[in-house]
Amino acid sequence: MRFFSFHLMPYPALPDDYDGPAWVTCPNDLFDPKVGNEVYNRYLDELVYAEELGFDGVCVNEHHQNAYGLMPSPNLMASILARQTKRVKIAVVGNALPLYDPPTRVAEEFAMIDNISNGRLIAGFVVGGGPEYYSFSINPAHAREKFQEAHDIIIKAWTEPGPQEYIGKHYRLRFLNTWPRPVQQPHPEVWIPGVGSLETMEFVARHHYAYMGIPYFHIDVFDRSFRLFREACEREGYTYEPKQAGWLIPIYVAETDEEARRQYEDHFWYFVKRLLPGINIQPPGYTSLRSMENIMKGANTFAISLDNWKQAEEGFYAVVGSPKTVLEKLEQNLSRLGTGNLLGLFQLGTLPADLTRRNLELFANEVMPKLRERFPDGKAMLETAGAVA
Amino acid sequence: MGAMTTTTVATQAGGVQLRRGGSGEPLVYLHSAGGEGEGLALLDRLAERFDVVAPMFPGFGESEGIEQIDDMEDAVFHLLDLFEQLDLVSPAVLGMSLGGWMGIELATRYPERVSKLVVVNPAGLYIEGAEIKDLFGRSPAEMAEDLFADQSHPMAQMMHQVSVSMSQAGGSALAIPFDLLKPQLQTMAATARLAWDPYLHNPKLRKRLHRITAPTLVIRGKEDTLIPAAHAQAYAREIPGAKLVEMPNAAHLIAVERPDELAELVIDFLSS
Numbered sequence: 001m002r003f004f005s006f007h008l009m010p011y012p013a014l015p016d017d018y019d020g021p022a023w024v025t026c027p028n029d030l031f032d033p034k035v036g037n038e039v040y041n042r043y044l045d046e047l048v049y050a051e052e053l054g055f056d057g058v059c060v061n062e063h064h065q066n067a068y069g070l071m072p073s074p075n076l077m078a079s080i081l082a083r084q085t086k087r088v089k090i091a092v093v094g095n096a097l098p099l100y101d102p103p104t105r106v107a108e109e110f111a112m113i114d115n116i117s118n119g120r121l122i123a124g125f126v127v128g129g130g131p132e133y134y135s136f137s138i139n140p141a142h143a144r145e146k147f148q149e150a151h152d153i154i155i156k157a158w159t160e161p162g163p164q165e166y167i168g169k170h171y172r173l174r175f176l177n178t179w180p181r182p183v184q185q186p187h188p189e190v191w192i193p194g195v196g197s198l199e200t201m202e203f204v205a206r207h208h209y210a211y212m213g214i215p216y217f218h219i220d221v222f223d224r225s226f227r228l229f230r231e232a233c234e235r236e237g238y239t240y241e242p243k244q245a246g247w248l249i250p251i252y253v254a255e256t257d258e259e260a261r262r263q264y265e266d267h268f269w270y271f272v273k274r275l276l277p278g279i280n281i282q283p284p285g286y287t288s289l290r291s292m293e294n295i296m297k298g299a300n301t302f303a304i305s306l307d308n309w310k311q312a313e314e315g316f317y318a319v320v321g322s323p324k325t326v327l328e329k330l331e332q333n334l335s336r337l338g339t340g341n342l343l344g345l346f347q348l349g350t351l352p353a354d355l356t357r358r359n360l361e362l363f364a365n366e367v368m369p370k371l372r373e374r375f376p377d378g379k380a381m382l383e384t385a386g387a388v389a
Numbered sequence: 390m391g392a393m394t395t396t397t398v399a400t401q402a403g404g405v406q407l408r409r410g411g412s413g414e415p416l417v418y419l420h421s422a423g424g425e426g427e428g429l430a431l432l433d434r435l436a437e438r439f440d441v442v443a444p445m446f447p448g449f450g451e452s453e454g455i456e457q458i459d460d461m462e463d464a465v466f467h468l469l470d471l472f473e474q475l476d477l478v479s480p481a482v483l484g485m486s487l488g489g490w491m492g493i494e495l496a497t498r499y500p501e502r503v504s505k506l507v508v509v510n511p512a513g514l515y516i517e518g519a520e521i522k523d524l525f526g527r528s529p530a531e532m533a534e535d536l537f538a539d540q541s542h543p544m545a546q547m548m549h550q551v552s553v554s555m556s557q558a559g560g561s562a563l564a565i566p567f568d569l570l571k572p573q574l575q576t577m578a579a580t581a582r583l584a585w586d587p588y589l590h591n592p593k594l595r596k597r598l599h600r601i602t603a604p605t606l607v608i609r610g611k612e613d614t615l616i617p618a619a620h621a622q623a624y625a626r627e628i629p630g631a632k633l634v635e636m637p638n639a640a641h642l643i644a645v646e647r648p649d650e651l652a653e654l655v656i657d658f659l660s661s
Contacts, residue, residue: 134526139585141578284525285578289571296567
């Protein structure tokens with residue numbers, strides 16, 4: 001079991017009277033650079049603190065033109081972390097490949113981070129969220145093709161001697177010859193986040209990469225996604241390993257269950273009701289009909305439609321409570337999902353610095369060690385025999 | 390009436406669903422991004438005077454092969470393939486919106502393949518200060534306001550209804566039953582391939598308009614709020630000899646909302 005502290009770096013100061021989407025068209029005069037200066041530095045400190053507390057890694061991600069996450073360039077954040085940490089894995093989950101032209105840029109920047117950190121990068125590749133295709137005017141109908149080609153270019157750049165040539169439909173590179181090359185050989189570990197698209201799962205299974213389940217759905221949706229992913233691995237002729245799966249989940253630990261809810265709930269709702277609206281826009285042609293049908297099976301459980309805490313708690317949209325409660329809930333779900341990576345969001349919405357640090361400490365000291373014991377590396381995690389079809 | 394019969398035509402891209410009916414000179418109907426065709430009264434009216442040939446573009450209806458089409462150039466070559474298959478040497482072409490743009494692209498590149506051209510609220514141009522409104526990210530209710538002059542039209546009513554269901558589900562299109570959503574997803578995905586970027590226009594088109602030789606009629610719905618009047622005006626000005634007619638009580642989707650008046654205008658123009 002590996003433990004990661006994942007930061008979205010949200011904008012915590014949307015005015016109370018703004019009720020529009022947090023994405024694409026959220027007016028950028030709502031962004032206050034004074035807040036920006038404060039939160040960027042604070043959020044980086046929170047990630048650095050995770051190393052001190054014994055986490056195995058930290059995660060950053062990429063989103064554009066929104067208040068949900070202030071990391072249009074996660075590689076800038078990762079390069080700072082490469083210098084400010086010494087031990088943890090740095091997972092960039094991920095770079096939205098179709099947004100880089102040419103995608104050589106991703107091969108270069110990821111290799112730089114891997115060199116600076118001496119082989120601590122986890123390379124995440126994503127297609128990019130639906131809103132990004134509006135924000136960057138990139139044709140969503142070409143999203144999957146571009147992702148495929150960009151992926152092939154990056155892996156080729158890292159693993160085959162250059163100069164070489166790549167001639168595809170979307171990218172034509174006559175001299176592909178990336179300097180630097182990554183420290184990790186043949187290349188850094190690859191993670192691919194997904195919301196339930198079958199094409200994505202099949203791609204991850206085929207390449208023996210790791211599949212990260214994206215949150216904000218009912219736990220049953222995760223259950224189904226990871227089962228489909230395990231089935232995709234079986235179709236490729238092998239049994240998945242727990243380290244090939246990751247569960248991304250908001251976590252909040254306080255002294256007691258009551259205190260945890262009291263301290264956390266408002267910040268959770270800011271996230272759900274203020275920062276999520278607009279994230280679920282689906283540009284045309286972005287997802288195949290086959291995958292769309294699958295994604296829609298979970299769509300009515302998307303966190304935006306939550307109305308009360310009971311639903312949030314029962315559906316495991318966040319795991320919140322005393323150390324004992326959080327441990328039990330995580331144990332129960334990890335043995336159901338079979339994910340060998342736990343990606344905790346310890347800061348969410350407007351959760352302030354002091355509560356975030358306390359949350360990280362309580363989790364690291366009282367929950368993480370017990371979960372490490374319960375799920376030792378290299379052991380099967382799934383409780384139900386025959387869960388793999 | 391039901392003058393139209395449906396067949397499948399093999400093209401390079403794949404099988405194309407074709408509605409055909411009536412007799413007279415051939416008239417090719419190119420549908421809009423809405424993919425109208427099935428049960429369209431306009432086609433029956435036109436079939437009283439013409440041999441109406443109404444293909445569904447790849448990605449619309451049952452037509453295959455959208456994955457082989459990346460842009461308007463591919464679309465024009467697809468039309469040429471289809472014309473060859475149907476022995477259409479130089480038919481009259483009637484295009485709605487996206488289909489109007491497609492007809493204009495065909496007529497600029499291969500003027501000899503279009504005998505007469507009628508375009509209704511055609512897309513295809515970028516005019517600063519008169520931008521085409523967003524087609525890909527707005528609610529069905531907002532779209533209905535642009536598409537229909539009369540919001541009590543059954544299709545407009547349905548679009549308003551869908552918006553209500555969506556807002557009840559946090560603004561997500563995922564609230565709509567998949568069977569209902571599927572054709573909409575398909576047509577929007579096909580439209581995106583042609584028109585996401587550049588958005589509903591070809592920057593090179595304007596300087597090519599002078600090449601069109603077919604007598605051309607540009608029809609604009611006076612209440613079309615999707616594509617501003619400047620577009621129809623620019624086409625009418627820059628296509629040699631083109632005529633502009635503005636229809637009152639009509640918005641963007643004239644083919645659906647005002648089939649009789651539209652058929653009359655088209656028949657008059659093509660018969661003159």
